[in-house]
Amino acid sequence: MSLIKKISELFTSNKTEPEVTSSFIEVEYNGYIIKPMPISEDAGYRVNGLIEKDEQSHRFIRADVLMDENQCADEMVRKAKCMIDQQGDTIFGSLGSE
Template sequence: MSLFSALKSMFSGGSAPAEPVTESFPPVEYEGYTITPTPQQEGSQYRICGEIVKGDQSHTFVRADLLPSAESCRDEMVRKARQMIDQQGDAIF
C-alpha cells in the first residue's frame, strides 16, 4: 500500500458503500400495495430499505436502522411499510 493510499483511506472514512443483499425476498401484498424488501448490507449489519408500489406509482425508502440479519431487516421493513401505508395512503407517492 502506498503512502498516498494509506492517507486517502484515513481521511475518506474507509467504509464501503452499502450493497444490496444478494438474497431476494418475495414481495408482500398489503391493502392493494406491493411491498418489496431490499435490505442493504453494511459490514455485518443490514439497513432497512425497500419499495412500495401501487399501480404505476412507486416509493423507495431507506431508513437509518441497522439490524443484525437480512431476515430481521426484511420483517422490520415490511412492518414500517405497512405503518406508512396505514398513516399516509396514496400520499406517500
C-alpha cells in the same frame, strides 16, 4: 504517512455501492406491493425496500440496522405497512389535490 496524504484520504472515498438483497418475497398490503431489499453493511443489514402501487413507487430506506437479514426484511415490511396506513397514496408525493 505524510500529513498531506492523510488529509487527502479524508476527502476521497473508496466506498462501493451497498449490496442490496432482493431475494425476499413481495408482500401485498391494501393494494400496495411491499418489496423488502435489505442493504448489507459492515454493521449488519439496513432497512430498505420499495413500496409500489400501480405505476408509482417509493424508495423506503431507514437508519435502522439489524444483525439478521430476515429480521431486517420483516422490519421493513412492518414499517412500510405503518407508513401506508398513516400516509396512503401521499407517500408518492403530491397528487395534485390543490
